[in-house]
Amino acid sequence: MAQYTPMMQQYLKIKAENKDAFLFFRLGDFYEMFFNDALRASKELEITLTSRDGGAEDRIPMCGVPYHSAENYIKQLVEKGFKVAICEQVEDPKVAKGVVRREVVQLITPGTVMEGSMLEEKENNYLASLSEFNDGTYTVSYNDLTTGENNVALITGGFDAAISELYSRPVKEIVVASDFNHEQQEILEDRLGYTISHQDETYIQEEFQELVKEVRQEKLLIGFGRLLQYIQLTQKRSLDHLQPVRVVELNQYMTLDMYSKRNLELVETLRKQGKSGSLLSVVDKTITAMGARMLKKWMERPLLTKQAIEARHDQVEGLLDQFFERETLREQLTSVYDLERLAGRVAYGNVNARDLIQVRNSLRKIPEILETLGSFNHPSMKSLYEKIDPLHELKELLEGSIAEDPPITIKEGGLIQDGFHQQLDEYRDASRNGKQWIAQLEKKEREATGIRSLKIGYNRVFGYYIEVTKANLRHLPEGMYERKQTLTNAERFITPELKEKETMILEAQEKSVDLEYELFLEVREKVKTYVQELQRLAEQISRIDVLQGFAQIAETNGYVRPLYGQARLVDIKQGRHPVVENVLKDETFVPNDIYMNEETDVLLITGPNMSGKSTYMRQLALIAILGQMGSFIPCESATLPIFDQIFTRIGAADDLVSGQSTFMVEMLEANHALSNATEHSMILLDEIGRGTSTYDGMALAQSIVEHIHEHIRAKTLFSTHYHELTSLEDQLERLKNVHVRAEEYEGNVVFLHQIKDGPADESYGIHVAKLADLPSSLINRATALLTQFESSSSAAEESSASLEEEQLTMFVEEQKPNAKKGTKSKSNVESYLKGLDLMEMTPMDAMNELYQLQKRIKS
Template identity: 80%
Template sequence: MAQYTPMMQQYLKIKADQKDAFLFFRLGDFYELFFEDALKASQELEITLTSRDGGGSERIPMCGVPYHSAENYIRQLIEKGYKVAICEQVEDPKEAKGVVKREVVQLITPGTVMEGSMLDEKENNYLASLSAFEDGSYTVSYNDLTTGENSTALVPGGFDAALSELYSRPVREVVVASDFDEEQQLMLKERLGYTLSHQDETTINADLTSLTAGIQQDKLLTGFGRLLNYIQHTQKRSLDHLQPVKVIELKQYMTLDMYSKRNLELLETIRKQGKTGSLLSVVDKTKTSMGARMLKKWMERPLLSKQAIETRHEQVEGFLDQFFERETLREQLTNVYDLERLAGRVAFGNVNARDLLQLKNSLARIPEILATLQQFDNTSVKELYQTIDPLGELKDLLEHSIAEDPPISVKEGGLICDGYDQRLDDYRSASKNGKQWIAELEKKEREKTGIKSLKVGYNRVFGYYIEVTKANLRYLPEGMYERKQTLTNAERFITPELKEKETLILEAQEKSVELEYQLFLNVREDVKSYVQRLQHLAEQISRIDVLQGFAQVAESYQYVRPSYNDRRMVDIQQGRHPVIERVMQDGTFVPNDIYMDDETDVLLITGPNMSGKSTYMRQLALTAVLGQMGSFVPCGSASLPIFDQIFTRIGAADDIVSGHSTFMVEMLEANHALTHATENSMILLDEIGRGTSTYDGMALAQSIVEYIHGKIKAKTLFSTHYHELTSLENELDRLKNVHVRAEEYEGNVVFLHQIKDGPADESYGIHVAKLADLPNPLIKRATELLEHLEGASGPKESAAVDEEEQLSLFVEEPKEKPKQEKQSTSQISNLEKRLSSLDLMEMTPMDAMNELYQLQKSLKK
């Protein structure tokens, strides 16, 4: 250390405590970064890398950003998963003896961001802690610093279950003990992309024990204590807005593991292209950002209580029944700002006057919302507003204190209303009168001297002055003014009277700004006492917003209220996939029934690829999720059991699980379902066994079906191309065959997307290959091989050919030039015969439409 300058020694000592963060070291008007921080930051932020003499033998790498625009640079680093330690000067440089004292005043991390520009307004920003215990259980604790929300859950199912719990929320950063399992840390950081932080202290300070009042379990206290200590360590300021910890009783909610959430595309698509294409994108009709966040929470945790589910449905029905009142309510909600995050900013101490103005304007809407809610006839809707606290006294405080158009900065004046404080009004009057005197002085001096260009000006260095151009100096009587400054083309003067007024004006302005800032701090402190009531109001408005949004969805897309039975019966009439039907807005989506009575546990689904098997399976799961989160559902009618868990194995795996083959991932996910499912669960398994040999795959698929049927008895949709499995219907009394209907016409397969009873007659794989435009000779050869394989009996005869024959098989024969006229005449004749033989009235509408469509295509040819 001795080789470096005192300032650089100070930097290195502070940096030693912030090894995993970029240290933004305040020097004058800049935040400077040195050594490795500078090298890395210059690359990540694309800013100039320079160097400076730090007292050592070599120059020190350095880069910097202006402190007034640092937020943008910090945001870029946070978005990339880095941490930033803000080191400020904590003493006046004029009073410093030696190096100015500096300290880290805040550590900004992905999970502790407070600035609005770094946040998604419709998404929570969770910091989580993960704590492991000797019995194999874990605790997962959450905090959203922007809203003060705290929660914790005990997860008994091991690390995989803890991962699924973490995956249920938008977590940015995970805090673990320093001795947490290294392989699991790697999974969290490298595979799942969380920023990883360490905290070993778990004891909760006495002044914050009220947050955990009522929690008796030591594991939960340990897990949340780790999280709370990390927040205190990083934020170094008041945490008065933190809400009491809610214990998440996982048994009260439907369990969706991370694979199911991904496969069902609840919050984002599998390709992670954002919300578009997800279930959330369809049902989010909220009007406030806090309502949008609550909607996501409900989707992440569908309910298991029949009474709670039906209460939400009753409230949705109440909003649905009264269109005009609902439209008025939606318009009113549009004008409500984010009360939840505004309350957090107030308590955190970084709220400005414009934030308080938003708060005032939002509170002004609450009486209007209450008046509209009172117009609804539904008893359950009435219960929503009976306990709403409009916080009228807070609105009055803000109305009388905060100016209508305040600046962003809280230290420039212009924050406080006239009439709020007498002293401030006096200062403002003095300042205003003084400026009026200045304007009158200029007019008087022009008349006295006859110099029309004479002006009275001001700058921060010399204060007020009288300026006369050099061309007009001859008109000034000698000694009339006291010379102050000489310019190239003018002279500046002062008078004793002008200096006296200057003192009064500047003193009034300075005292006015100082007083305004102090008054603003007092108002902010007064608002702070309302934080808990504001948080409660935010929760109630959010709930109303989500429920009216469900009503809007139900009306727009013809969703219906489901009913729930205790007989484990699934009866969905004319069910639809909520997302795909919105993509196919021309009305071409084909609805299907799903019926599983109390004596049917497994539907074995056969049919060609691209025919809609996966869609059929997913729409059942999405209907269950929608219903149990409180929404109406996309179908003609629905009677459902309440599902405790949903397991899905649909599609290829991505990098959530790494280091395993696709088939291994398939087996792991299947095992997860078979291990944890109950008879009240739903299991969706798509093409199990396709990743290995035919006989291996078929054997595994059949044994899995038999295991579910005989041991678990969960409601299961099992799709397969192994047609041999359809014979299980004769052996397993709780299994039923269904298939997706397809028809072959003139060598082409037509997908009808209709689910019918019984097994499919074939898979149409070659037809799908033809649709993909594989070469015609290849299609022809595949057809020959298929016919050979299907026709062989006993030991399979070889269909192999020698190399010369093989080459000849894939050479297209030259086509004869068609005799167009003769061919067209023949085709039209055939079409006429076919059309005359059709009895459209005896067909289903779908069959009739399909026949006419095929005729039209043939006619065009």
């Protein structure tokens, strides 16, 4: 490094400690970047690339951004998944000997963003850690630095289960050990798009032991320790707002794997168009940002306990019963700011006076909210009322200290109210009286000179001055003022008296600003002692907000309270798809019943494409999720079981994780459901077997249905275009055929979107093609081919049946001499044959039975 200047040596040393981040190196009023950082940043940020002499033979690439507008550039980099190390001057240049000392004061990463402009208001910003153990288990730890929330969970289902858990949260960055499985890291980074960071240290210091006092398992402590170490490494400041770690017992919540969340479009659509068109977009009637974040958490973790579900339903019912009180509550919530993130900013040390005004204004509304809650009659509302602390002392502190309309900056004064501090009031009096004196002096000098345009002004370089235009200089008596500055069109003067007042005013202003800053820091430290109380208040307000939103959507969209019985009964009357009915503009949604009693495990759904099979299937899942997260549901009435898991295979899509083909994804997702579902689960399988030949697909589809029916007994909706499978109703006692009704009218198919008992009689594929406006010549050719294929198929079936009967007769005759070879064998064969009624079987089934017999004889 000897070839470089001392300053560049300092830069290179700090950069070596922050290799994976853009280093924003403070030089005067700019953050500068050099070498490869400059080359990359100029491209990513579209800023000018220059160079400078750093002492080396070649000039060094350089680019920079003004420090006062750096936040926008940092935001651009972080949104692209990069990290930014902020390197500030930590020494006064006036007293520095040699190069001013600089240090990285903060490492900003996608998962540790605190600045409001970089955050989604209604979404958490999670940093996660993923730790793997020798027994194949994983731990996932979450932290939202903006709110201080901490969660840990133990994952026993392998890497796929860990991915599903991460996928269910708005995770922006994942921390892993440096020796973490390379292939798994590639999946997380390259295919799922997470920013990956490394941290090996997992020790939890004494000062943070209180956070983990409820955590008992060593694995969870290791996982959270990794996360905590990374936060400390990057933030380099107080973390007093971190909340106690909550152990998430995953078996207390409905399990939704990443494919089901995606297929059901819970929080975003398959087309990645954001929230619009998702279930979240329909049911989000929250008022506050923190309420919106809680709603998303409830949706991602529906409840499994009947008591907990019904407690939420009771409160929704209480809010729904009293319209005017609920509307009053909604109006009051509009004045409540994001207390959850404000508390985080207070503890983090980057809160300004305007943030504290938002805290104060929010606290002003709490007594009104309490009064409204107290006016609800339902007994369940009492618990909401009792858990709210209005924080009177904190409100009084902020009422008496912070100015009504403070500036954004905290070092320029105007932060503290008059009357809060005696010394500050005295400085302000001196400053205000001095300015009043100057205004009076200006009036006096105009009268004395007769120059009406004479004015007294001020700037930071020359202080106060008397300014006279050159055209009026002739009116000034010689020696009246002392000349101070000459301008093109005017002269500026000073007098001893004005100079004296200037000193007094500026001293008072300077002391006033310095004292205000000190007082503001003192107030901020006092507010900091209320962080935990603010967090608890924020949680209660968020809960109220979500519940009133549920009541609002129930009233607006006609949702009803579901009942939860002990039996595995699904009885939904006139159920509706919450999203589809919401987006239909010129059409009316057709509701349908869903009935599956204790003796019905599988509904086999047939009907033409576009008729609504997938809508019907998703409808059941969304109704179940809504009910178990605490919302009312879209139907006339419903009795439901509590589902422990939902598995879906709906729609064709390539795999997010492994890059597999659509058919492979279909088989993997089917296997995932078959391997993990229980009799308390829900399985939705749509058109299984489409990605292979007809007979392959039909065989797979039938075997999957049979396996679910015989071995799992989960409530299953299975849609198919294989009409041959409808014969399973005669073979599987807990399977029932239903179909989507369609009618042919004047050569066109009319989809009625009604679910009826029994199998569909036609596929209507050509009619659907006609609806898609395929060329008429193509439609006519397809119709002719269909007639030809159907005729050929009928003839082939007759020929096949005759051939099978002939083969069966020959087979039985062939077995007779073989059976005579031994008395025991003959006896076994005769006994076996007597137990079979071959003529009541289909030829294929009889052939299969006799083939098995032949194998036994040969063995």
